[in-house]
Amino acid sequence: MNPACLNLVEKQFFTFGEPPHELVLESGERLGPVTLAYETLGTLTPDKGNAILVVHALTGDSHVAGCYTTEDARPGWWEIMVGPGKAIDTERYFVICANVLGGCMGSTGPSSLNPVTGKPYGVSFPLVTIGDMVTAQKALIDHLGISRLLAVVGGSVGGMQVLAWCARYPEMVRAAIPLATTPRHSAQSIAFNEVARQAIMADPHWQGGDYYGQAKPDLGLAVARMIGHITYLSNESMRQKFGRQLKSRDALSFHFDAGFEVESYLRYQGNKFVERFDANSFLYLTKAADYFDLDDYAAGGLAVPFKDSRTSFLVVAFTSDWLYPTEQSRALVQLLKRNGLDVSFCEIQSDWGHDAFLLPSERLHALVAAFLSRIFREESSDV
């Protein structure tokens, strides 16, 4: 039995925004009711001062750590970071993680039933933004009776949500840890997402998004995932993992089967992904990431994000992350410093590309643990 399986968690659901009190989206459209799937670990202290919201990346879910049953073969996606005695220590902190709005792992998204039609939304689902995801998360945090989060933590597209939280609700966020993220997508990042979307929409099974209950656009979604995977790894990590190694020990096969190990790996990743993910959600979430621009998230209509913020920041970038290169984190750090905020910044040496934030790293874990301990100590001594 996996020792992690002693740390049992349960997927819970929170529904809000029943008409006529729908969630008003950034596009101006209204959406409701809205359900968020979420999980919690640890115990909320009576003063509710130990809550940490973990936000997931593009294709993640609420299952951040622990197991659903003692027989569960696989714990959550950030098991190495979250749990008893870990950097985000569930013996000390109360950890919350929700599947994003627009997702497909229990939260309302394009594969959910539209209560008006009784059929899945498909592409009639409104386009949601990173800010809309955060608005929905805030409704959950309010529902849990928490008035201020000790920290909001997330990497990649999760890091964008961290930034949107800090800009939108500065008074609710004591500390923030945006990892391997960017204040806005470059043209190149938009380009990769667009090609991935085109791959899905080119699949005839996509049928304009109306494929539920029928054959799914699995081939297109697999190609989309493969494109993503290339951007998550670094040139160097691919060299170390695969190089030009052939799948068989023999010579070149002279046909179109996966001959190189790297081809086989990508095909496997693509095929595995379609079992768990909805193609329309992939379209919506990549679009939300492309639309995100921190400049649009000035709190309370202020021209400058973070102007009246007192949030403490730990910003972390990874040397070989070419999807969101370190200079994009540095631009963020400069913005935060210009606003006089308490900012720690670290660029971690890593060969593992964008994915590094999800992989074991003593450095990362020590940084996160120490930063959270300091914040928690400062808060406790304030009381």
Added chain:
Amino acid sequence: MNPACLNLVEKQFFTFGEPPHELVLESGERLGPVTLAYETLGTLTPDKGNAILVVHALTGDSHVAGCYTTEDARPGWWEIMVGPGKAIDTERYFVICANVLGGCMGSTGPSSLNPVTGKPYGVSFPLVTIGDMVTAQKALIDHLGISRLLAVVGGSVGGMQVLAWCARYPEMVRAAIPLATTPRHSAQSIAFNEVARQAIMADPHWQGGDYYGQAKPDLGLAVARMIGHITYLSNESMRQKFGRQLKSRDALSFHFDAGFEVESYLRYQGNKFVERFDANSFLYLTKAADYFDLDDYAAGGLAVPFKDSRTSFLVVAFTSDWLYPTEQSRALVQLLKRNGLDVSFCEIQSDWGHDAFLLPSERLHALVAAFLSRIFREESSDV
């Protein structure tokens, strides 16, 4: 009228390898007859000492420069480099350019009729290598009665052919100019090509390669081309060209149409490409590029390529080329120097990524012109 249209060229065809004298491929398979489409510019001198073979990149063709008619709206793909008074000066040199074996612009490839069945080959076409392309080009050069080329010049996958020429037939190549190329694909380059191939093969119109005379796998091929385009540009050039600029001057559209300029550009490139290129050829040519490894091309079975070569080299890389980064050209230069060869190497500062070798560059043009002049002068004084 375009002034380039005064420089008229004609597509010609050379056929060889009629059974039982088929071309024997590296895979061991036999292919014949084989036709190469080719074009020439300038005049071959009586001693046949002024011939330069230009080899094209992945999706190029024999139409390197000049126009087919005086009304032609578009001259050849390297018009800025090849022509009267240009770096590859057709008043001095006799320039030959052939469509590669496996291509779809007049040379034998998967869209050609298989004389045995009377139908297009499709994926029954044997897998050809960079070395096979060079073997076919050598047959053309022999046919033209040229015993030694003054130079072989090409960028990207064309550069691989330059290297294969030098390794296979060192006595036939007085000078070589491999531009923006690599001695072998990294795992990352293979990965991009593999995803592009998967996009084509995922298109139901591909039909296992047997789509001729029916609907073509245009959507898959367009996605494949879009992936390629991202790798041909640099992050910086995309920033300068597109940034986060929107297509309409209005705000975000909140739907899946191409909202950002970069999305619109990629869709346009993808759609334009399918009009001129065959999807199966794309599969074969990317596979040939992935298979290429200079170490396999030792001349005459020698363990070390270039061991007995006396070819002079001009190797050029571009700073922002992340598909074939400068370090790969440096590795090539080191190999050449270890073999005591005459090598000039230049890394040109450019923001334009891998595509830089096709774009106007005073530096590149001056380098190529001076290098060729020196070689031509040395050869002339030898006589």
